[in-house]
Amino acid sequence: MRAIRLHTFGGPENLRYEDLPDPVPGPGQVRIAVRAAGVHLVDTALQAGTSDKLPFPVPELPITPGREVAGVVDGLGEGVAEEWLGRRVVTHLGLVNAGYAELAVRETEALFALPDGLSYEAAIAMVGTGRMALGVLHVAALEPDDVALVTAAAGGIGTLLVQASRNAGVSVVGAAGGPRKVARVRSCGADVAVDYTRPGWADEVRAALGGREVSVVFDGVGGDAGRAALELLGCGGRFVMYGWSSGTPTEFTAKDLQANLLTAAYALGPRIARVPGGLRGLQEQALAEAARCTLVPAVTTFPLRDAGAAHAALLNRETVGKVVLIP
Numbered sequence: 362m363r364a365i366r367l368h369t370f371g372g373p374e375n376l377r378y379e380d381l382p383d384p385v386p387g388p389g390q391v392r393i394a395v396r397a398a399g400v401h402l403v404d405t406a407l408q409a410g411t412s413d414k415l416p417f418p419v420p421e422l423p424i425t426p427g428r429e430v431a432g433v434v435d436g437l438g439e440g441v442a443e444e445w446l447g448r449r450v451v452t453h454l455g456l457v458n459a460g461y462a463e464l465a466v467r468e469t470e471a472l473f474a475l476p477d478g479l480s481y482e483a484a485i486a487m488v489g490t491g492r493m494a495l496g497v498l499h500v501a502a503l504e505p506d507d508v509a510l511v512t513a514a515a516g517g518i519g520t521l522l523v524q525a526s527r528n529a530g531v532s533v534v535g536a537a538g539g540p541r542k543v544a545r546v547r548s549c550g551a552d553v554a555v556d557y558t559r560p561g562w563a564d565e566v567r568a569a570l571g572g573r574e575v576s577v578v579f580d581g582v583g584g585d586a587g588r589a590a591l592e593l594l595g596c597g598g599r600f601v602m603y604g605w606s607s608g609t610p611t612e613f614t615a616k617d618l619q620a621n622l623l624t625a626a627y628a629l630g631p632r633i634a635r636v637p638g639g640l641r642g643l644q645e646q647a648l649a650e651a652a653r654c655t656l657v658p659a660v661t662t663f664p665l666r667d668a669g670a671a672h673a674a675l676l677n678r679e680t681v682g683k684v685v686l687i688p
């Protein structure tokens with residue numbers, strides 16, 4: 362099979378398209394002919410060998426990156442029922458488990474059969490990014506009279522947060538970087554869409570809301586943009602963090618929270634696992650929402666051989682939504 366291999370930590374150019382032996386499914390496993398593989402910011406940190414941005418120890422090289430795959434079961438390990446053969450599936454492989462490849466193996470209990478009509482690309486977006494978005498929403502506990510501000514609103518999670526907030530009857534402000542992304546946010550249903558790279562964007566939000574105050578912030582950017590979003594919150598507002606694509610988390614102190622009676626929470630990590638139904642429940646819900654088209658993920662695709670270009674585009678914030686490799 363063909364796969365992406367990383368032999369040396371460094372830039373995206375270190376991701377090489379190579380021949381590898383076909384994997385063989387073990388007991389309780391299936392082999393998947395991959396039709397789509399997900400790309401994550403964690404993969405870019407892994408490629409660089411940046412230990413402080415990885416949720417696990419830096420692994421020994423060489424490795425094949427990749428956390429999510431969707432495709433067709435084409436091989437069965439010992440003890441696996443024949444009914445799995447030929448089934449369209451999607452799965453989250455874990456932190457580092459060789460998803461950038463034409464073939465992958467996974468235990469049957471980690472598989473999800475794809476609903477009819479759901480594309481491989483959409484399934485990839487929902488099994489990882491979708492579950493995170495739903496976990497973030499669970500922490501926020503939206504009410505119909507809320508006004509939600511989503512930073513990184515054109516990103517994989519942000520796009521889904523905009524749609525889900527609108528579905529809940531909430532007024533939504535989407536902040537994204539650059540005109541193309543702002544247009545995407547507007548097309549997802551945001552009531553107000555602004556470019557957070559422009560000076561004075563927070564004042565644009567205040568003017569557009571006409572006296573209403575932001576009551577919930579979903580912050581995936583951090584840094585200066587996250588701080589500006591925090592300062593837009595009205596009394597009693599909630600600040601829900603799910604990342605910092607700027608490279609630094611939003612800075613605030615207990616005094617900042619006390620001054621306006623705010624609450625703050627980081628929504629990912631172990632907190633998601635404690636949601637009723639756990640991670641699998643969130644994944645099932647995310648896939649079902651996509652199958653019903655109540656949540657439509659944004660996806661940017663690249664050929665598998667161009668994984669380096671996909672990483673570069675993600676790092677340079679040139680992509681919209683979830684980045685997916687197509688073997």
